[in-house]
Amino acid sequence: MMKYRLMAPGPTPVPEEVMLAMAKPIPHHRTPVFEKIVAEVQAKLKWLYQTKNDVIVLAASGSGGMEAALINTVNAGDRVLVVNGGKFGERFAKIAKAYGMVADEIMVTWGHAVQPSEIEYKLAQNDYRAVCVQASETSTGVAHPVCEIAAIVKKYPGTILIVDAITALGVVNMPTDEWGLDVVICGSQKALMLPPGIATVSLSDKAWSLVEKCKSPKFYFNLKAERKALADNTTAWTPGVSLMIGLNQALTMMQQEGLQNMFDRHAKLAQSIRNAAQSIGLKLYAPESPSNSVTAVVAPDGVNSSKIVKGLRDRFNMTIADGQDDAKGKIFRIGHLGYYDQLDMVSVWAAVEKQLADLGYKFELGKGVAEIIKLM
Numbered sequence: 001m002m003k004y005r006l007m008a009p010g011p012t013p014v015p016e017e018v019m020l021a022m023a024k025p026i027p028h029h030r031t032p033v034f035e036k037i038v039a040e041v042q043a044k045l046k047w048l049y050q051t052k053n054d055v056i057v058l059a060a061s062g063s064g065g066m067e068a069a070l071i072n073t074v075n076a077g078d079r080v081l082v083v084n085g086g087k088f089g090e091r092f093a094k095i096a097k098a099y100g101m102v103a104d105e106i107m108v109t110w111g112h113a114v115q116p117s118e119i120e121y122k123l124a125q126n127d128y129r130a131v132c133v134q135a136s137e138t139s140t141g142v143a144h145p146v147c148e149i150a151a152i153v154k155k156y157p158g159t160i161l162i163v164d165a166i167t168a169l170g171v172v173n174m175p176t177d178e179w180g181l182d183v184v185i186c187g188s189q190k191a192l193m194l195p196p197g198i199a200t201v202s203l204s205d206k207a208w209s210l211v212e213k214c215k216s217p218k219f220y221f222n223l224k225a226e227r228k229a230l231a232d233n234t235t236a237w238t239p240g241v242s243l244m245i246g247l248n249q250a251l252t253m254m255q256q257e258g259l260q261n262m263f264d265r266h267a268k269l270a271q272s273i274r275n276a277a278q279s280i281g282l283k284l285y286a287p288e289s290p291s292n293s294v295t296a297v298v299a300p301d302g303v304n305s306s307k308i309v310k311g312l313r314d315r316f317n318m319t320i321a322d323g324q325d326d327a328k329g330k331i332f333r334i335g336h337l338g339y340y341d342q343l344d345m346v347s348v349w350a351a352v353e354k355q356l357a358d359l360g361y362k363f364e365l366g367k368g369v370a371e372i373i374k375l376m
């Protein structure tokens with residue numbers, strides 16, 4: 001018997017309280033019982049998002065939220081400016097192109113954050129309907145400067161900022177209304193501590209005004225229909241009922257912790273892994289603008305990172321993530337967003353050190369673990 005440890009940047013572990021809430025008999029969704037849950041979830045999501053606006057809940061993975069954001073605000077033929085610094089930035093461009101939008105991509109070297117000045121320059125050149133960016137680019141472990149970008153986009157009345165905050169919401173302070181983030185997307189299997197299957201999307205007044213004018217074809221992901229349903233504490237289609245019940249419980253747990261404590265905890269988890277890696281001579285893949293949700297570590301010379309990932313899986317029944325595309329075999333990624341504490345960081349790093357030592361990397365065994373203990 002081996003205990004399973006999920007340490008990937010999504011899906012993330014689901015707390016027992018959430019699993020138990022979801023294990024109860026499922027109510028019908030057109031009932032007062034469920035309407036009450038929708039209302040409670042809505043109030044708590046507004047708290048988490050730090051917004052006064054509605055937060056639409058869709059039965060979809062995070063990518064469905066990204067698609068919904070684009071097809072409800074941007075028409076075919078319209079230009080969108082996409083920050084492409086990893087797999088998820090690339091996904092925004094792919095979605096836009098699939099719907100006949102013109103995706104103008106700012107290609108950012110993997111491991112780096114976009115320069116806000118590049119966005120400023122592009123917006124001055126062309127008329128864009130939207131700027132799309134990841135608050136945390138999970139594939140590279142980079143945090144993009146969303147607040148600065150929002151301040152630039154705000155100057156253009158016909159342009160909205162669409163933020164993929166799927167691994168940022170609930171991890172770092174990102175006040176939606178205060179920063180003027182027009183569309184903010186989140187997904188259930190990251191810091192929301194739920195199984196995959198729910199996407200949440202908030203829209204500002206500026207974004208809703210584009211929704212009114214948007215003619216892109218859509219049926220299931222109709223945010224106007226969802227907003228109308230939400231006014232009656234319901235959803236346009238059958239919602240992910242058990243996930244909604246789980247979300248209600250997860251949000252209660254988040255409220256018990258409090259926003260600031262939640263952000264502080266994640267900052268410390270991230271700092272622990274960064275310190276641990278650097279203390280044994282490993283380099284961070286995104287040293288300048290690291291995400292607090294996931295840390296990408298460069299495997300030492302002569303060590304294939306896929307062997308670290310596989311070793312953790314086979315020896316310790318633990319899941320971390322390899323790099324993707326060109327970074328495959330070169331980096332490994334440890335997720336620390338959601339239901340984690342410092343002791344979880346100790347266990348993942350102890351496993352990484354054991355595997356590195358057995359793969360022939362020379363360092364003082366236990367040094368990184370000691371760095372994590374120092375921050376406890």
Ligand SMILES: *Cc1c(COP(=O)(O)O)cnc(C)c1O
Nearest residue numbers: 061062063088136138166167187
């Ligand atoms: C996980 C993730 C998504 C959504 O991926 P799905 O597999 O569709 O849930 C989108 N963006 C980022 C940054 C993510 O980490």
